[in-house]
Amino acid sequence: MKSKKTTLRPNLILLFCAAVFLITTGSMLLIGSIFVLLIHMGFFIRPRPFFLFLAIAVSSILISTLLARLIGEKIFAPIKELNHATKQIADGNFRVSIKEEGTVAEVREMAHNFNRMAEELRRTEIIHNDFARNVSHEFKTPLSSIEGYATLLQSPGLSEEKRLEYASRIIAGTKRLTTMTGNILMLSRLENQQTGIERSAFSLDEQLRQIVLLYEDEWNRKELCLELDLPAVTYVGNEELLFQIWQNLFGNAVKFSNPGGSVFLQLLPEEKQITVLLRDTGIGIAEKDLNRIFEKFYQGEQSRNTPGNGLGLALAKQIVELHGGSITASSSLQEGTEFTVILPVPAEAEPSS
């Protein structure tokens, strides 16, 4: 950035000085020659040097002003265009672009950078619009379900059984909304995280066991076969945030498993990194969905009817990256999915086993 500034100024100033010098000397020479010619042709008989000098000076100033204006307009035309386009951006119109041409390299580069900036603003605008559309779409379903069951609750002569059923559906809808707003808030907080995360030492294998217990009812109901390989590991990271990752990954593995399937969870501590591997024999992910599952609100085709908003993996990715790690997925439709999370061991901490 700095080096650009230092090359831009001298080049423009040099060009400007050269233009002024050429225009002034050129017009003086031209006017001078015209006067000499006129004297030779006898138009002036013995003119006084003072008047001759004055006439040449005044005519030169007039001509050089005219020429400078014409040349200046040509040189500064791209800057005028840029000024106009900048005003449009300031008014919120990001669909502007300017011509990337002109004699001065720096002006061309400035036009190119301006176009890149406008394109980036357009892209951000689209992302914002998509986000707002997704949020309102995800809110609509639970809200209309809450409204519907609340209306039914008002029906006269409702049996106790129906009353309880409608009330529990309202509670489920409310929980869905609470989880979603919590996830959206956390995502936006993490995306705007300027400072590093808070870290502390905690038992990672214990945390993973807690997650497995949290979903005990679900995997028992589906009669899933669980295989755990969790050697003792102390990790220095953000315990609360990392909990969110495992909760979503394990929750997904159970949610997208068919009854009688199996889930394998493994912890692999190494000197420089810790790998968490989660494999299931569930419905799998189609190839076209695989590279989009980490996007906000993205849900694979097979899973549109399962509860969720497609935020869990976006959150997981954000959290892993805040720890300097990576998360990847591989999958085969109807065969199963494997997620691999790699967390680097912070320089001052070594895994203890």
Ligand SMILES: Nc1ncnc2c1ncn2[C@@H]1O[C@H](COP(=O)(O)OP(=O)(O)OP(=O)(O)O)[C@@H](O)[C@H]1O
């Ligand atoms: N273990 C898995 N098996 C099959 N598909 C999966 C698995 N994990 C994720 N997916 C696919 O990736 C999509 C995105 O997952 P993600 O966890 O972000 O969203 P979700 O579980 O649908 O909703 P949320 O996490 O917000 O409750 C899922 O909708 C599903 O299509």
Ligand SMILES: [Mg+2]
């Ligand atoms: Mg999920």
